Amino acid sequence: MTDRDKGPTPTVSRVLPDGRLVELLYDPDRRATALAVGGPDGVVAVHETFDLTDGERLVPYGADNNLIATGCVLLPSEVGVFTTQGALIAQIQAFLHRYVDLSPVFEEIAAHYVLLSWVYDAFNELPYLRLRGDYGTGKTRALIAIGSLCYKPFFASGASTVSPIFHVLDAFGGTLVLDEADFRFSDATAPLSKILNNGNVAGLPVLRTMTNRHKELNPRAFRVYGPKLIAMRHSFADRALESRFLTEETGQRPLRPDIPIQLPPELHAEARTLRNTLLAWRLTHRSTVRSDPGRQAVGVEPRLNQTALSLLSLMEEPALRDRVHAELTREQARLSEERTASPEGRMVQVLAELFADPTRGRVAVSAVAEAFNRTGGDPGHAPASARWVGWCLRERLKLTTTKSNGVFVLPASERAKVVALAIRNGVSLEQRAA
Numbered sequence: 001m002t003d004r005d006k007g008p009t010p011t012v013s014r015v016l017p018d019g020r021l022v023e024l025l026y027d028p029d030r031r032a033t034a035l036a037v038g039g040p041d042g043v044v045a046v047h048e049t050f051d052l053t054d055g056e057r058l059v060p061y062g063a064d065n066n067l068i069a070t071g072c073v074l075l076p077s078e079v080g081v082f083t084t085q086g087a088l089i090a091q092i093q094a095f096l097h098r099y100v101d102l103s104p105v106f107e108e109i110a111a112h113y114v115l116l117s118w119v120y121d122a123f124n125e126l127p128y129l130r131l132r133g134d135y136g137t138g139k140t141r142a143l144i145a146i147g148s149l150c151y152k153p154f155f156a157s158g159a160s161t162v163s164p165i166f167h168v169l170d171a172f173g174g175t176l177v178l179d180e181a182d183f184r185f186s187d188a189t190a191p192l193s194k195i196l197n198n199g200n201v202a203g204l205p206v207l208r209t210m211t212n213r214h215k216e217l218n219p220r221a222f223r224v225y226g227p228k229l230i231a232m233r234h235s236f237a238d239r240a241l242e243s244r245f246l247t248e249e250t251g252q253r254p255l256r257p258d259i260p261i262q263l264p265p266e267l268h269a270e271a272r273t274l275r276n277t278l279l280a281w282r283l284t285h286r287s288t289v290r291s292d293p294g295r296q297a298v299g300v301e302p303r304l305n306q307t308a309l310s311l312l313s314l315m316e317e318p319a320l321r322d323r324v325h326a327e328l329t330r331e332q333a334r335l336s337e338e339r340t341a342s343p344e345g346r347m348v349q350v351l352a353e354l355f356a357d358p359t360r361g362r363v364a365v366s367a368v369a370e371a372f373n374r375t376g377g378d379p380g381h382a383p384a385s386a387r388w389v390g391w392c393l394r395e396r397l398k399l400t401t402t403k404s405n406g407v408f409v410l411p412a413s414e415r416a417k418v419v420a421l422a423i424r425n426g427v428s429l430e431q432r433a434a
Contacts, residue, residue, distance in 0.1 A: 008049065008059040011035060012152070012172050015121070019287050022050060023279060024060050026068050026075040028272075033060040033068070036079050038283035044079050073154050073172055079283065080276030085316065088281055089115065092149060095274060099145045099267060101138060101256045105323050106248040109311070110146050113246075116311050117150040117175045117227040118282045122289040123310040124202045128228040130245040132235070137251030139231035140179055144263065147177035147229050148271035149278065155179075162191040166208060169195070170222040181232040193241065199224040200244050200307065243303050243335060246311075246327075289314070297325035304328050336425070344396045345425050346375050347389070352422040355415055362409040365390045365401055397421060 014022040020039035025046065026032075035058060038044035050058045067073045082088065093111040096102065102110060113129050120126055129146070131139040147153045152174025156165055169176060176195070198204040205221035236242050295312040296305040308328055315321050339345045350371045354363045369389040384392075390408050393399045399417055401408045410418075 008057045010061050011050075011058040012061060014058065015286075016052070021283055021286060022058060023283070024075055025077060025079075026063060027077045028071075029077075031063045031069075033063045035060050036076075036279065036283070038079065040284055040287050042284055044280070044283060046079070067154075067168060067172070071155075073152055073168070073174070074148060074271075074275065075152065076275040076279040077272055078276050080273065080278075080280045082277055082280035082284065085115075085281070085285075088277060091274060091277070095149065095270060096145055099260065099263060100142045101259050102142065102248060105327055106246075108320055109246055109324060109327075110142075110248075112311055112314050113227065113229075114146065114149045114278070115281075115314055117153075118278050119286050119289045119314075120151065120225075120227050120310075121173070121202075122286055123291060123313075125306055126200045126225075126227055126310055127307045128196070128200060128230060128245045130229075130247045131231040131250050132233070132247050133250030133252075134233060138255070139250050141263065142248070142250070143177055143179055143229060143231050145267070145271075147175065148268070149274050150175035150177070150227060150229065151278070151282070153177050153229075165192065165195065166206065166222045166224070169199075169224050169226065173223070173226055175227045175229060177229045179231045181230045193236075193238070195224045196228060196230075196241055196244070197238075199226060199228060201225065239335070239338065244307055246308070247331075295321055297328045300325070300328045300332050304332055340425055340427075344392065347372055347392060347397065348418075348421045348425045349427050350375060351410075351418045352427045355418050361412045362404065365393065365408040365410065368393070368410070 011022060012024045016022065018039070020037055023036045025034045025036050027034075035047045035050050036044060037047060037050055048060075052058065061068060063069065068075065089111050092114050093107060096107055096110055100107075110129065113127075116123075116126070131142045133139055143155075147155060152172050153176075154165075154168050154172060154174055155177045157179045165176070176199075178192075181192075194206050198206050202225045204225065205223050207219050207221055209219055230245075290313070291309050292313040293309070295315070296309060297312075305328070308324070312321055312324060315324065340349070347368070350368060351363075354360070354368065354371060366386040369384050369386040372389060373383045386408070390401055393401055393410065397417075399410060399414050402411050403409075404411075
């Protein structure tokens with residue numbers, strides 16, 4: 001059976017073998033959808049259907065699709081006119097500045113994140129963008145303004161059920177714009193948090209239990225990779241997840257007087273025009289975009305550089321990259337401080353002090369517990385027992401304890417691991433010894 005025999009294929013986007021792209025258009029005035037086909041040569045055509053050389057026929061999603069007709073997913077209406085990347089960034093930044101009060105550096109980051117969202121599939125890893133602050137500080141306003149420019153933005157809230165989010169991301173791709181994220185992400189096992197934990201690296205789908213029409217078990221892999229724009233009041237308990245975000249703290253300065261209290265109707269028309277221009281940029285530049293390892297921030301740990309490199313690769317101005325590098329350095333300092341202040345971080349400091357003497361052999365777990373309790377232990381809890389400390393050493397820090405003369409100890413062979421943990425937490429054994 002050929003692809004044509006299977007019937008037309010409803011299509012949102014497709015990268016063709018010859019490098020051309022197929023993208024879905026939706027004109028809300030005519031209530032009509034179509035497919036734009038274009039590539040690096042700048043030749044663009046709009047089709048009601050598009051036949052591939054293997055016989056498959058691509059057709060656009062219908063204009064009556066609820067996600068499209070209600071604006072839950074926003075699309076370009078036509079292919080706009082693109083001049084230069086610098087001019088496009090200036091237009092995006094002017095739009096954001098007109099409707100949202102962001103700090104100067106984050107405004108530049110947000111403008112480039114919009115650009116990144118339109119070519120995210122050219123990269124293997126992505127950062128997430130976050131607005132964090134109390135209610136009434138402009139988080140939702142920023143989500144609407146930034147999100148309305150992103151590639152195929154899908155607007156949802158933390159109160160949304162999980163199933164449609166998985167299905168929409170899998171079918172449409174694009175950008176997840178999520179408001180009030182706190183309500184569903186109370187811990188690392190929450191269903192929606194799996195989207196965030198897997199969604200910044202290409203090739204890591206989320207498996208969900210499904211059944212076919214015969215009620216047979218048929219697990220399905222949902223693609224969740226793509227840019228994410230999130231608003232929340234607090235932080236995630238999972239520190240690994242926290243490291244994936246570039247964050248703007250909202251409500252920390254008076255609102256600019258020129259910001260409109262309510263978003264005017266023309267915002268949506270302006271956003272659509274910019275989406276059209278961004279589509280033209282994607283069609284002509286998607287094939288040339290790639291990561292540039294030379295734009296990593298010096299002195300920043302690999303995890304943050306790995307996350308931010310795709311965004312830095314799109315930043316043409318060295319001065320702007322320097323400002324973002326400074327933000328990454330501050331974020332690393334914040335994460336390091338949180339890590340050091342945690343019970344595990346303070347236990348690493350204790351181990352660094354106990355192993356500071358290079359001639360010292362094994363260290364009794366009871367001695368680690370005594371030293372840990374002298375530092376204040378785990379705030380809000382009773383003094384740490386040797387049993388709990390032993391569990392923490394094994395399960396949290398992945399160190400190996402052994403039993404010697406009836407007591408548990410950390411053998412001298414674990415010194416190398418302690419050194420690595422100390423360096424990761426900003427504590428040097430040599431510095432401790434001095």
